[in-house]
Amino acid sequence: MKNLNSISLKLSESGELLILDQQMLPDQENWILVRDPDHMIEIIQQLKVRGAPLIGVAAALSLALWSQKNQPQLGQFLQVSMSLRQSRPTAVNLMNALDRLNQVAEATKVSTDSILNCALEIYQEDVDLCLQMAQVGSELIQDGDSLLTHCNTGGLATVGVGTALGVITQAHSQGKKIHVYVDETRPLLQGGRLTTWELKKAGVPYTLICDNMAASLMAQNRVNRVFLGADRIALNGDFANKIGTYNLAVLCHHHKIPFYTVAPSTTIDFNCPDGASIPVEQRQADEVRGVAGSFGQVRWSPVDSQVHNPAFDVTPAHLLSGLVIDNKIITPKQIQEHGNLKQALL
């Protein structure tokens, strides 16, 4: 079997799928051997693997490897595919990847070699699309820029160099002098735990902030551009992304700071007309009452506090300066002119 090796996912020649446990970062780098799709669902739901593109690739590989071992009938294949599909409700890359495997399974009478090849294609496409986005997006960054990003969108969110963070590290590797403000990204701290870890590895200078500090940095002209990812993009350009994204969109609009989302075309939901149609996952109250991870667990608010904990928010397209999608930069105006994002990308 083909040997795959990204910073967050590995496939050995003997067909063992390994996932880097992101809940243990930045302190420990533990790899989880994925037993089967049920195990993958658990790993996805516990956010041991996360990042919209990475979830799609990981789920597809686990389904393909399980099929190789078990040679299922179509009905059973589609059933397992459906459980994987339902593991998280917002990121659409997962649905898109599984739909592709389903189509191959249906068209080939469950040829497990074809299914595996399709999953490997999805992997390679993610790598290639990341490189394209990094190349195109990095042209938006100028020498001396001070950037701001939210959540984690790097090699821990994809199997390639990442989406928004790939753009940023690409600009750095081009020799542009940049500085990155990193939102810690409450409640699950993907910025504080993962983006800091990746930027440190890449040697990119960064400053960690709490999410509520971005506004005053902007008022002081200390942020030139904001880049972040997307978990689902609707046909009109509205998009769901990690909670706090819409906050930054409003702040950028107010301060006239360019605001870009960076995502592969696999993040587009061609069946979704607008942001209002995107389902948003509500997560457990304890995530907001305190913090928990490999670093420990504490709770600082009353144990019975009522909590609101949406994993994502929705940003309307008109607040975007542009969407970096694959090898293109699309503006909200272009989406309007073409009627929708699908047409604008043609």
Next chain:
Amino acid sequence: MKNLNSISLKLSESGELLILDQQMLPDQENWILVRDPDHMIEIIQQLKVRGAPLIGVAAALSLALWSQKNQPQLGQFLQVSMSLRQSRPTAVNLMNALDRLNQVAEATKVSTDSILNCALEIYQEDVDLCLQMAQVGSELIQDGDSLLTHCNTGGLATVGVGTALGVITQAHSQGKKIHVYVDETRPLLQGGRLTTWELKKAGVPYTLICDNMAASLMAQNRVNRVFLGADRIALNGDFANKIGTYNLAVLCHHHKIPFYTVAPSTTIDFNCPDGASIPVEQRQADEVRGVAGSFGQVRWSPVDSQVHNPAFDVTPAHLLSGLVIDNKIITPKQIQEHGNLKQALL
């Protein structure tokens, strides 16, 4: 001696000053016996006592009680007063309270009884001003309102019913059905630890959120009004308050949601022309790299992460719907018409 008894500060008849250790809330209610002004400085800097009005009252009482015991010369008195004054740089109530004691000391050749009376007056004024603000401010709240607040501005921030939170609990006690969204207020979690504790005690329904969630609530029309406090108000109406305040101001402006700051007139710096002249305290990096308190201590980001950690931000007056100051509601327009806040209050 007069017996004082607020939820955050006590003075016994024998002259013992006790401070509720706010770092131990909400899990433990520990009272600290204040030994002398040096001890008070330590208590202030460690945020065991916090809230702009409360810090002013606590510092004034510790100086007055120390003077009673030690009968200092004017020079020594002013020196101790100056060290208290420098314990935190942004909240101006502290400076205003100590300036009043200094004036009494100078005018009375350090009559320690006069100094103590002045400190007791400052205490009583804070109680009275809180009641006035609660009364006037609560008229802005309608039955059925969904409110949002930031940091802690209640009985733990004053020696009275509070500023913004006093307004909110007053509306509740008037029988208005209200719901309060509470920003957790990173990094030190005064919302998650203290405001939740106070609202629970007062029986006011609340929902705890992370600071980056307010924007999407506003987009969903789930916030009718925002009330929060101030640590220093400049003559043009600009004000410093807990980091994250300016973020909310921009969000309210964008979503056309009324946005009020509530503060006693002791929070006005009559020597400060505008927000740009307000010094903003930078605090330790470890506060952002993790959390620490009576609930435990964890660090989730790399130990050497560079961090930006301003305790406050500055909100320009034009983003305010109004300032509730003592028994008045002042609009930015009134400040402009009268030339400055001092004139507008006359």
